Amino acid sequence: MLIAVVPNQAKQENVDLTREVAQRLSKLGVDVRVVCAEHSLPTAVQLAEALKGCDKVVAIGGDGTIMHVGKAAGALHLPVLG
Numbered sequence: 795m796l797i798a799v800v801p802n803q804a805k806q807e808n809v810d811l812t813r814e815v816a817q818r819l820s821k822l823g824v825d826v827r828v829v830c831a832e833h834s835l836p837t838a839v840q841l842a843e844a845l846k847g848c849d850k851v852v853a854i855g856g857d858g859t860i861m862h863v864g865k866a867a868g869a870l871h872l873p874v875l876g
Contacts, residue, residue, distance in 0.1 A: 796825045798848040798872075800863045802835050802855030812854050835859060841866035848872060 797819055801812040816826045829836055829844040835855070836844065845851060845866055851874045853863035860876035867874045 795850070796827060796848045798827045798829050798845055798851045800829045800836065800841065800851060800853050800859070802859040803830055803833055804835075805855075808854050815852060815854065835862055838862075838866055842869065845870055845872060850875070852876075 799812055799816055799819075801808045803809050803812075812828060812830070816828055819826045827844065827848060829841065831837070831840065841863065848870075849872070851863060851867045851872050853860045853874055853876045860874065863876075864874050
């Protein structure tokens with residue numbers, strides 16, 4: 795199983811949480827793909843490309859982050875956990 799983790803890196807707490815989530819998933823034997831952009835969110839095009847082949851997506855941030863990630867994930871019929 796491949797899970798994408800998409801943080802909004804505008805806040806340091808999201809960066810820290812992303813690291814922790816990725817480590818915990820890896821310890822459970824899950825393949826993890828962290829999809830990020832420096833100090834922000836990946837663009838819709840970057841997300842669409844990065845989410846290909848993933849089974850699920852974890853969005854780390856607020857409502858806007860979840861909605862942004864959800865649009866890209868929805869086009870690929872991927873479930874999103876916020």
